[in-house]
Amino acid sequence: MKLILTLLGIVLLIVAAVYFVVPADQLPGFFPGHEAGVAHAHIKHGIVAGVVGLVLVAAGVWMGRR
Numbered sequence: 001m002k003l004i005l006t007l008l009g010i011v012l013l014i015v016a017a018v019y020f021v022v023p024a025d026q027l028p029g030f031f032p033g034h035e036a037g038v039a040h041a042h043i044k045h046g047i048v049a050g051v052v053g054l055v056l057v058a059a060g061v062w063m064g065r066r
Contacts, residue, residue, distance in 0.1 A: 002063045009056030012049045019046030 018027070024038040033042040 002060050004060075005056050005063065006060030009053045009058075009060060012053030012056065016046045016050035016053055019043070019049060 015031075018031070019033070019042050022041065024033055024035045024040060024042055027033060027042075033045050
């Protein structure tokens with residue numbers, strides 16, 4: 001369970017970075033928020049993905065200490 005939480009958290013941190021760096025029209029089609037012709041980044045999506053990623057990584061570390 002520790003490994004799953006940590007890996008999922010790391011994946012979400014990567015997704016958050018993609019949301020911050022890539023404009024909405026260049027996001028992969030399977031990402032929520034993909035919009036053709038929109039040149040701004042989805043900051044709110046990135047913040048949510050980053051916070052959830054940090055929580056999952058912290059939970060994985062906490063489970064490893066038990």
